[in-house]
Amino acid sequence: MDDRRHRFESEVLPHLDAAYRFARWLSSAPAEVDDIVQEAMLRAFRAFETLRGSDAKSWLLAIVKNCHSTAMRRSRRREFVPLPDDGEAEEAHAVTFGAPDPESASILRDEGRTLERLLAALPEEHREVLVLRELEELDYRGIAAVTNLPIGTVMSRLARARASLRARWLREVEGAPRAVR
Amino acid sequence: MRCAESLRVQAYFDGETDAVLSAEIERHIEECAECRTLLRDFGETREAIRREVRAEHAPAALRARVMGDLLRESAARSRTVRHRVGRSSGSAPSIWRTASGARSFWFGSLSGMAAAAALGAALWFSGMWFAPASDRLIDDLAAAHVRSLMASHLIDVSSTDQHTVKPWFAGQVDVSPVVADFAGQGYRLLGGRADYFDGHRSAVVVYQHGHHFINVFSWKAGAHALPKDSTRNGYRLVFWKAGDLEYCAVADAGSSELLALERLLRNDPGAEPTIP
Numbered sequence: 001m002d003d004r005r006h007r008f009e010s011e012v013l014p015h016l017d018a019a020y021r022f023a024r025w026l027s028s029a030p031a032e033v034d035d036i037v038q039e040a041m042l043r044a045f046r047a048f049e050t051l052r053g054s055d056a057k058s059w060l061l062a063i064v065k066n067c068h069s070t071a072m073r074r075s076r077r078r079e080f081v082p083l084p085d086d087g088e089a090e091e092a093h094a095v096t097f098g099a100p101d102p103e104s105a106s107i108l109r110d111e112g113r114t115l116e117r118l119l120a121a122l123p124e125e126h127r128e129v130l131v132l133r134e135l136e137e138l139d140y141r142g143i144a145a146v147t148n149l150p151i152g153t154v155m156s157r158l159a160r161a162r163a164s165l166r167a168r169w170l171r172e173v174e175g176a177p178r179a180v181r
Numbered sequence: 182m183r184c185a186e187s188l189r190v191q192a193y194f195d196g197e198t199d200a201v202l203s204a205e206i207e208r209h210i211e212e213c214a215e216c217r218t219l220l221r222d223f224g225e226t227r228e229a230i231r232r233e234v235r236a237e238h239a240p241a242a243l244r245a246r247v248m249g250d251l252l253r254e255s256a257a258r259s260r261t262v263r264h265r266v267g268r269s270s271g272s273a274p275s276i277w278r279t280a281s282g283a284r285s286f287w288f289g290s291l292s293g294m295a296a297a298a299a300l301g302a303a304l305w306f307s308g309m310w311f312a313p314a315s316d317r318l319i320d321d322l323a324a325a326h327v328r329s330l331m332a333s334h335l336i337d338v339s340s341t342d343q344h345t346v347k348p349w350f351a352g353q354v355d356v357s358p359v360v361a362d363f364a365g366q367g368y369r370l371l372g373g374r375a376d377y378f379d380g381h382r383s384a385v386v387v388y389q390h391g392h393h394f395i396n397v398f399s400w401k402a403g404a405h406a407l408p409k410d411s412t413r414n415g416y417r418l419v420f421w422k423a424g425d426l427e428y429c430a431v432a433d434a435g436s437s438e439l440l441a442l443e444r445l446l447r448n449d450p451g452a453e454p455t456i457p
Contacts, residue, residue, distance in 0.1 A: 002255060004255060005251055005252075005255040009251070013247075016243075017239050020237065020240075020243065034242075034246070037239065037247070038243065038246050038250065041247045041250065041251075042247075042250050043457045045251055046254070046457065050457075053410045053437075054436075054437060055437050112233065113233045113235070115226075115229050115230050115232075115233040130230070134226075134227050135230065135236075139195070139197065140192075140195065140197055141441075155191065155192065156188065158195075159188060162223065162226060165226060
């Protein structure tokens with residue numbers, strides 16, 4: 001039995017930091033993040049056999065995403081928040097989850113963490129693929145597994161997310177695109 | 182106006198293209214100023230993200246909570262096993278039971294030992310019948326893989342054309358495995374080979390993936406239980422069953438690369454691990 005735990009500790013547990021970071025990007029309340037990650041690790045341990053030598057990191061992050069969705073559904077039932085329509089309304093969605101409050105936003109500005117702030121302000125579906133690709137360094141297959149999207153959608157969403165982040169960044173540094181280079 | 186190649190340029194930037202496609206895209210980039218700019222923008226943004234976003238770590242308290250869960254959970258699992266052993270010691274003949282506390286202690290531990298011995302014997306027998314059979318199969322497959330690489334006897338029929346390889350098997354072995362070229366997905370068909378191991382006549386389809394050679398063994402299903410995916414002497418073995426054949430892909434590549442080939446051969450892109 002301990003052998004199972006040891007294998008889990010060497011294959012899955014090393015991705016605990018990644019799971020925590022990903023949950024942080026998905027959700028804004030720190031207390032909630034800890035619960036989501038704890039629940040995800042427990043679910044992962046119970047379903048460890050189904051991993052079958054696949055990529056442990058993207059598997060764990062997919063579980064984190066599931067736990068996050070469950071937690072969101074639970075809290076939505078408690079306080080009714082209308083679901084945004086696709087398109088422009090997702091901007092409003094981003095404000096609800098993950099966007100830093102004005103105070104921490106100004107701290108980020110002072111610390112030269114422009115991109116952390118801009119990334120946090122992106123719509124969730126854009127933020128998610130960028131975090132998985134640029135920070136957690138998952139490949140397309142891994143991102144597709146976490147987001148439960150076809151690879152083609154991952155590619156086009158990643159392209160739109162990159163273009164959107166870049167446009168916001170250029171607006172931020174003010175003036176011509178040259179200023180960034 | 183965005184260049185039609187922009188998604189492929191992005192895939193190239195993300196390291197998702199094989200050597201052939203990469204060369205094609207590099208040629209395109211030399212001619213297309215827009216894609217050159219795009220590629221530079223990608224690199225610049227990635228660099229800035231990695232510089233300006235803090236890499237956070239799970240707080241110690243959370244890690245402790247998780248470790249506690251794992252300990253509790255695996256203790257609960259081993260309790261179920263001990264419980265089963267405990268029951269079998271309870272079924273010891275009544276002659277062993279006595280009112281004396283001291284003797285009951287000794288008899289208790291004796292019957293516990295008897296139960297442990299019985300369990301051990303059961304494990305030993307089941308091991309004799311099951312584990313070595315699949316162990317031997319794994320050993321043989323790994324050895325056949327090494328042999329194929331060492332004796333320069335990798336391929337009997339060399340062709341990237343499945344319509345050449347497949348009929349060739351018909352005259353050599355009594356199985357007809359799936360043969361297909363997946364050069365576009367990074368798995369180039371090199372050819373086929375007839376091999377013999379563990380009493381099986383096996384059809385082997387050989388693929389190249391990057392600098393790895395992958396042997397895909399196949400034989401008639403049913404001789405014994407299909408072993409679990411494993412690692413032997415640094416070689417990765419992935420097993421699956423499709424139709425009335427069992428397959429094993431062996432290579433010194435990572436298991437995800439072998440599982441990807443398995444999915445291609447099964448023509449089943451949706452076979453992902455369960456996300457609980």
